[in-house]
Amino acid sequence: KTERLAAILSQTPVIPVLTFSDAQTGVATSKALRDGGLTVLEVTMRTPKALEALKAIVDEVEGVTVGAGTVLEPEHVEQAIVSGAAFLVSPGSSSRLISAGSEAPVPFLPGVSTVSEALQLAERGATFAKFFPAGPAGGAPFLRALVAPLPEMHFVPTGGIDIGNAQDYLSLRNVAAVGGSWVAPPDALEAKDWARVTQLAKEASALKARPAA
Numbered sequence: 001k002t003e004r005l006a007a008i009l010s011q012t013p014v015i016p017v018l019t020f021s022d023a024q025t026g027v028a029t030s031k032a033l034r035d036g037g038l039t040v041l042e043v044t045m046r047t048p049k050a051l052e053a054l055k056a057i058v059d060e061v062e063g064v065t066v067g068a069g070t071v072l073e074p075e076h077v078e079q080a081i082v083s084g085a086a087f088l089v090s091p092g093s094s095s096r097l098i099s100a101g102s103e104a105p106v107p108f109l110p111g112v113s114t115v116s117e118a119l120q121l122a123e124r125g126a127t128f129a130k131f132f133p134a135g136p137a138g139g140a141p142f143l144r145a146l147v148a149p150l151p152e153m154h155f156v157p158t159g160g161i162d163i164g165n166a167q168d169y170l171s172l173r174n175v176a177a178v179g180g181s182w183v184a185p186p187d188a189l190e191a192k193d194w195a196r197v198t199q200l201a202k203e204a205s206a207l208k209a210r211p212a213a
C-alpha cells in the first residue's frame, strides 16, 4: 500500500482539499480541476453530502484519483471505501485510526504536527504522513529540520498553503506533494466559475515537486 500511495502522490505536486455541499458541485469542480491538470483530489468528510459527492466524482469524472479527507473515525474509513475512495487522509493519527487505516484496502495517509508523532508513525513502518496544520505548526522550516533526523519520512503539508508559498515546501526533499483548498475557492464554486478553478489548477499543476530520493 505504501507503493500505491507513493505512486498516487508522484502524480501531482498539489492535492486539492475539497469540501462540497452537493454532489453536482463536486463533479463540476473535479472536472475543472482535472482540466487544469490536477488529477489527485481529496474530498473532505466535513459535510452531510461528502460521501455522495465522492461517489459521484468516482462514477462520473474520468481521469482523476479521488481520496477521502478529514477521516476522523474508523467508521469514516469504511464509508469512504464503500463510496469508492482510492486513498484516505486524516488530519491526525490516533491509534484507533491508525489501526483502521492499516486494515483498509486502500492507502491511508495519517496526519502529524510534531516530531514525536512523526516518530511514532515511523516506528510502525510508515514513510508518508500529512503535515497539518502546516503553516501554524512551523511551515517549511520545520519540515526542512526533519530531513536529517528522519530521512525516511516524507510529508504532504496542508493548511495555510497557497500558490505563493507552495514552492517553498515542494523544494524540500522530504515533501512528496502539498495539499490545499486554494485551488477551489468557495466563492468560485458558488458562482460556478469553472474557468477560474481550471486557471488556478493550471498554475498549481505547473509547480514542481522535488522527486523523493
Ligand code: 3PG
Pocket (backbone or CB within 6 Å): 017, 069, 070, 091, 132, 158, 159, 160, 161, 179, 180, 181, 182
Ligand atoms: C485540510 O484539511 O487539509 C485543510 O483544511 C486545508 O487547509 P487550507 O484550507 O488552509 O488549504
